[in-house]
Amino acid sequence: MDFDDDDFRCRVTRYGMSESRKRLSDGKFHPDVTTKTAAQLENETIRYLKSRVFRPDRSKYVKSRKQTFITSGRICYRLRRLTKGPWFVTERLSNRPAFKAAASRPKTVAAVIETAPFIPPEIVPVVGHLYLGPKIMEDVFRDGHKTAMRLSLTSSKMFKLVGDNVNRWDFCAMAYVVEVPSSVMIVEVPQHTIGDILEAQKKYKLRLDSPEWKETRQRLESLQDFDNYKLRSIEMEQVFFQWARIWRAECLRVAGPYWATDDQEIDPLTTDRAKQWWKDDANGINVMGSLEPLDKMWSANQFEGTKDKLHKMPISLAMESLFKLMTELHRARSHIEVLHLHKVPLLDRRMLAIILRGLPHVTMVGVYNCPLIHFGDVIPILDLIHEINNDRRKKNMPKIEAFDFFPHFNQGTPYAHENAATYGISWGPIEMDIAQRGFYAIILKAVLKSKGLGLDLLFSKDHAFMDYLAKVPNIPLGVYSFLDAVYRYIEVDRWAWNRGDIKLQAIYDMLKPVRVAVEKHVAHDWPKYYLKKMATTFFCCCSCGYQTFMEFFSADSINLLQPHRRICCACHLQKRLDAETDHLKAQKKGLLDKLCPDWEQKAFNQDAPLFRGGVGLIRLHSTETVRHMPNLVFAEGVDGVYRWPPYWQRLMRDAKLPHDSLVKLPRLEDVALDEATGRRWLDVIASAVREDVHRLGILELRKTYPTGSKRKGIPAYGPTREDGGAPDDLDEIQPPIPDERRCFFDYSKALDTARKLLKESW
Incomplete structure (x- = not known):
């Protein structure tokens, strides 16, 4: 509600889950959200979820990449695109x-x-x-x-x-x-497929690393010919292999493969040159030292094997x-x-x-x-x-x-696996209490910021972001009813006699997709929750400084933390998404860190204004970032007893959680023209070669010591890593779901929830 509303609960009509559902069924969504009816959207959602729940086993999935079509049950994959x-x-x-x-x-x-x-x-x-x-x-x-x-x-x-x-x-x-x-x-x-890349090698018929090869590649580069990338890709695989041969010899572990022993330290015989090149990275050195002898070419070379596999850009x-x-x-x-x-x-x-x-x-x-x-x-x-x-x-x-x-949509492992799931917003599972509240809190911030900026397209129906939100597994109608409620709220006539009733209904509909997923007793919201609890408590986030409904804060924040220490789930979710390590995200971001030496990661960006009509839903409460100690005096009270005077901590944003700062970054002009910045990029490209060699070394160990076998008494390598020994690869596996926590929706859970809500007529 608006913070200046005193009479908003006058003339309140009965409203709960059944009334909310009846309103959706009988009426239409806000025209800026969708022109479809609730029944149409539910049917589309269930059809979409059914089509996505099935995952073929790995052998069928790999086979399907080679064929135009593969059919399994009612599912038909078309992987040979135009x-x-x-x-x-x-x-x-x-x-x-x-x-x-x-x-x-x-x-x-x-x-x-x-x-x-x-x-x-x-x-x-x-x-x-x-x-x-x-x-x-x-x-x-x-x-x-x-x-x-x-x-x-x-x-x-x-x-x-x-x-x-x-x-x-x-x-x-x-x-x-x-x-x-x-x-x-x-x-x-x-x-490109591997076959696409290898066509260039057949076309030019040159020996790799010969003078003619280098001359041809330089000529193609000057002509901006697309074959240059193909030859460069083939060449780089050879470079990675040569580095691996060198470091395998200079990092060799006397005690044997590092995961098979209790000793995870760098072998004392490792050369100083290897330590310097690897920047004392113990895992990289141990991976190289655990490799089998490399003679002609290792199996980690992506050009070894099937030509139908997609080429992975180093x-x-x-x-x-x-x-x-x-x-x-x-x-x-x-x-x-x-x-x-x-x-x-x-x-x-x-x-x-x-x-x-x-x-x-x-x-x-x-x-x-x-x-x-x-x-x-x-x-x-x-x-x-x-x-x-x-x-x-x-x-x-x-x-x-x-x-x-x-945004990047996480499809998850593409074939059947015990951990395989499509969460959409993340690669791994995130607790429902954080993810569901944070998902909608971010949408609320984003829609009011985009409206405050007068920005087109972001929340326009039939455009990319709405398409993304519809694909993220969640409760049916969740995003549509949420946005519909926000638009209804901000468009209420300030002078309407029943504006309080209209706003309360909009708030209830806005919070419904959050509460249905994380609370148990939503069927009995009328009258206690609706009249006595809803829209009465606003919390301030000490990370972003925004004040909003308590439903956008985790249960722990609501029940355990002091008011000045609460952090909203939007900030928690941003932090969790930033912290994901799949597909070598941490290593890639680490390389980009080196390109931004002056970056102030804990600084605040300039806050985009919120649409004024949404002040009753969320507002920027404080931009203060430094908490000063109070100047308290131990004084005598009226009763003659000495005590500290009462003091309440101020609400401010002094505990920033996500490092989403865009402050003090290099200029585009510096990247293009500045010599020092250019040298920094060259250094980072060299560091990226190290990451490529490290990644391929891990893949080689996974193939040398496969899951399900014990070669020379040495256990399989893949299970020793969270990614299954396949970082940034088709076979990278997802983290397991913790048994003790309810996690965010995947396609299967979203389908079960959709059927349940339809049965309940919610």
Whole structure:
């Protein structure tokens, strides 16, 4: 409720779970949320969850990657796609007659339209025009990726034309696929199979590391030929193997493999050179020293084996590509207005901040499924946009008006395993009390911040973020009813006679998806909870400084902690997502740390304003960060007894939990032009090679000492690691679910909950 409401509980009508459900069934959602009915959404959700619950066993999954289709029960997998990424076509699509016609037609020649029911026939010739095409595409891409893709999929010709009328940067090849006079920049990471990469070796027929090989690769690099990336990838696998051979000899463990002994220390015979190269990393040195003799090539080389497996871009190449990308963005900064970033490895919120601060004309940004950008990053990114817009306002420059966002979605282990689960927001399980409350608390902050900024797209229906929220396993209608309630609340007429009743119902509907998941007695909310408890207690978070309903704080915070020590679940969830270590996230972020030597990780970003109409739901209570000791005097009371005077701790944000600061980062100009910064990047690329060698060494040990066997009395290696001995690999396993805790929804749990709620008519 509004903090100045005194009479909001007057004229309250009965409202509880059944009334809330009846309202959804009889009415419609807010038009900004969805045009579908509650029944339609529930049916769609259950169908989606049913299609995702099944996981094939590993052998069937691997087999399915080689085949066009594999059917198991009612599930049909189509893994041989027509594209390798947005507008990256496979040979199968490029050989289609309609696509060939579009590809061969000069841009100045009008296209002959094929039958397409979704678009009028006059559109294609206009889009294909040399100058009008890029102009039209600017508006299309300004409305986000889904809009551009919907237009593309209307016909083969249109697919080709959309992709050819914007600037498209191949992150792997470090070059433009298409460069046209357009203000749109699309950064993509095409998926290549091992067979795709090896085609280049067959094409040039050169001996690896020969002078002719190096000369050819340098020539291809100067021409920005895409074969350069393929040759470079093959070359780097050889480099990793050569390093492993060297360090295996210089780190050899006399006592045997490190996990089979009680001695985890570095072997005394390890050379000083090895210790220096590995920076005294005991695990890296022990992994190298535990390897079997390496003669010709190790099995960890991804080019050994099946050609249908997807190629894994090494961290070192990804770091080099990120540097090239940022350098190119700085060069093109004067004309980029629309920027889309798709699945860019090593792009975290800090690198995104460096990029956006260095592109003064960008008015629309889209970030889609980048592995190091998680759901909780929506808050610091909104604060970043607020900071950039403030700075541009002072310079009379255009502001960022639209943000299209699809955080990294964690699918989990792709085949059946005892730990396999799709949580969406995280790789591993998180306690329900933290995750469910935090999930909706972050949504509440984000929707009011985006409305406060006047930002388009983020919560627009049929766009990326709403698509993401719908995919995250949760209770059916949870996100839709939550946003519907928020919009109803902030749009209540201040002078309506029943505004208190309307707001109470909106608050109840907003808190319902949180409480259904974490509380047991929601069926009996009327009248005690609704009239006496709901919207009466607001807690202040000592991490972010925001004050909101107690339902967004964990049960421990509610029952055990002092008021000035409570931390909201939004901050807890952000911290938990930051702390995930799967897919070598910690190592990758550690490399990025070295690129930001002045970064103040505990600093606060500029808080984006909340929409004023939502002040009764959440507000920024305090920006104070330093707690001073009180100046108390031990004095005599009126009763003649000496005592300390009463003192209440002030509520402030002096215990920041997530390190989501974007303060004191390098400038994009420094990355592109500063020599010291350039040398720092080269050092980090060298460090990334070490991480690549370490990772491949772990994979080699896993294959040498497989699970289920005991070779020479040495136990299997995989079970000794949380990731199963497969870091950043198809076979990386998820952490087990702790028995003593209820954890966040996965697809199976979400499906069971959906059926239960339908049975209860909730």
